[in-house]
Amino acid sequence: MPARALNFGAGPSALPESVLRQAGEGLLNFQDTGIGIAEISHRSKEFKTYLQGVESDIRKLLKVPNSHAILFTQGGGSAQFSAVVLNMLARHHERYPALEPEQRVMDYVITGSWSDKATKEARRLGGGTVNVVADSRKFSAQGKFDNIPSHKNDAYKFSKNPVLIYYCANETVDGVEFAREEGNETSFPFHLLPEDSPLVGDYSSSFMSHPIPRLQNHAIIYAGVQKNLGPAGLTVLIVRKDCIVDVDKAAQNGAIPIPLCTAYRTLADHQSLYNTPPVLSIYISGLVLRQMMLEFGEDAMEKYAALSASKSAKVYDALKRGEQKGVFKSKVRNDSGSQMNVVFDVVGEGKLDQFIAGTEARNMKGLRGHRSVGGVRVSLYNAISESQVQTLVDYMIEFVEAES
Numbered sequence: 001m002p003a004r005a006l007n008f009g010a011g012p013s014a015l016p017e018s019v020l021r022q023a024g025e026g027l028l029n030f031q032d033t034g035i036g037i038a039e040i041s042h043r044s045k046e047f048k049t050y051l052q053g054v055e056s057d058i059r060k061l062l063k064v065p066n067s068h069a070i071l072f073t074q075g076g077g078s079a080q081f082s083a084v085v086l087n088m089l090a091r092h093h094e095r096y097p098a099l100e101p102e103q104r105v106m107d108y109v110i111t112g113s114w115s116d117k118a119t120k121e122a123r124r125l126g127g128g129t130v131n132v133v134a135d136s137r138k139f140s141a142q143g144k145f146d147n148i149p150s151h152k153n154d155a156y157k158f159s160k161n162p163v164l165i166y167y168c169a170n171e172t173v174d175g176v177e178f179a180r181e182e183g184n185e186t187s188f189p190f191h192l193l194p195e196d197s198p199l200v201g202d203y204s205s206s207f208m209s210h211p212i213p214r215l216q217n218h219a220i221i222y223a224g225v226q227k228n229l230g231p232a233g234l235t236v237l238i239v240r241k242d243c244i245v246d247v248d249k250a251a252q253n254g255a256i257p258i259p260l261c262t263a264y265r266t267l268a269d270h271q272s273l274y275n276t277p278p279v280l281s282i283y284i285s286g287l288v289l290r291q292m293m294l295e296f297g298e299d300a301m302e303k304y305a306a307l308s309a310s311k312s313a314k315v316y317d318a319l320k321r322g323e324q325k326g327v328f329k330s331k332v333r334n335d336s337g338s339q340m341n342v343v344f345d346v347v348g349e350g351k352l353d354q355f356i357a358g359t360e361a362r363n364m365k366g367l368r369g370h371r372s373v374g375g376v377r378v379s380l381y382n383a384i385s386e387s388q389v390q391t392l393v394d395y396m397i398e399f400v401e402a403e404s
């Protein structure tokens with residue numbers, strides 16, 4: 001086998017090697033059943049117990065209160081773009097049966113291509129109207145998704161009694177992220193919301209890499225696991241229990257009928273086993289969670305947050321050095337940069353290809369930016385070690401010195 005590459009890909013992305021080795025054993029023999037994890041019934045007591053363990057680890061690590069259910073489903077973040085709208089519209093119908101669709105307002109904060117897609121899906125589904133709370137392109141000199149609007153700019157216009165308030169914590173393609181510590185000018189403006197706001201957070205690309213600020217104030221948090229936690233297939237939902245509603249009753253009262261598999265009620269009533277779940281993805285995610293617990297205990301999220309801060313600071317420092325010498329150019333405003341995905345340009349004709357070729361020659365992979373934005377994207381999920389980051393940073397500095 002060739003040496004494993006340093007995989008800086010944006011997702012699916014690197015997983016801890018020790019977990020992959022353990023998973024190899026589980027593929028042949030899951031928990032001494034003599035049956036592999038991809039072969040065993042999802043209704044076997046061994047698997048059901050395992051699933052409960054995964055839920056309990058997520059609950060402990062993210063400190064999820066009992067007011068919220070943890071549900072497992074499939075379809076990734078994209079399916080949740082639709083599911084959150086349908087479930088939250090049903091809830092709104094339950095609470096306010098007599099309103100017209102134009103009175104059912106869905107608030108969207110647009111800071112990048114993923115929240116933009118989510119907004120488009122809400123518009124497409126109908127049943128309510130979309131209010132754009134803030135669009136970061138308006139605060140960009142180039143009209144790009146290159147910033148998180150600052151509270152100081154009076155950028156956020158929330159509506160009264162909305163069906164939901166949507167934001168994406170980390171924009172994986174554009175490389176901008178709401179600041180992780182509350183009260184920062186570019187953190188999510190929680191202070192502008194009433195206590196029981198129906199807040200929905202897409203945490204796909206930073207899930208399990210830091211504590212979620214004000215988790216208890218969210219109606220729904222969701223994430224596909226394929227960045228920090230496991231292989232693609234599993235979507236984790238954290239749903240406040242008042243958002244698990246009788247969707248059929250709501251449909252009788254005029255709400256859009258909801259496909260059974262996307263209704264949170266179905267998932268909750270069947271302990272996330274209404275249909276066959278993505279067993280392999282659940283299994284490997286569970287192994288990663290166990291490893292987090294073993295390594296850092298129940299405060300692992302704080303530890304990973306500190307690691308992410310230090311890894312990304314190293315890359316941003318090298319980027320700054322390159323900017324000073326005219327070799328690199330950040331694609332985002334310097335107070336809005338993501339700790340998970342750092343995106344930048346390499347200045348000059350043919351220089352991007354030269355930079356990427358250099359990474360490949362050093363066995364570093366997955367560094368090309370998303371096709372819609374180009375440039376370089378460095379993804380720094382949990383499985384990327386500090387020494388791997390150092391390898392990349394050494395190369396970035398070597399490149400800068402050679403070019404300037």
Ligand code: PMP
Binds near residue numbers: 075171172173
């Ligand atoms: N939201 C974010 C922030 C993402 O990064 C992604 C995928 N990279 C999605 C949503 C869509 O997820 P999926 O591909 O799992 O549907």
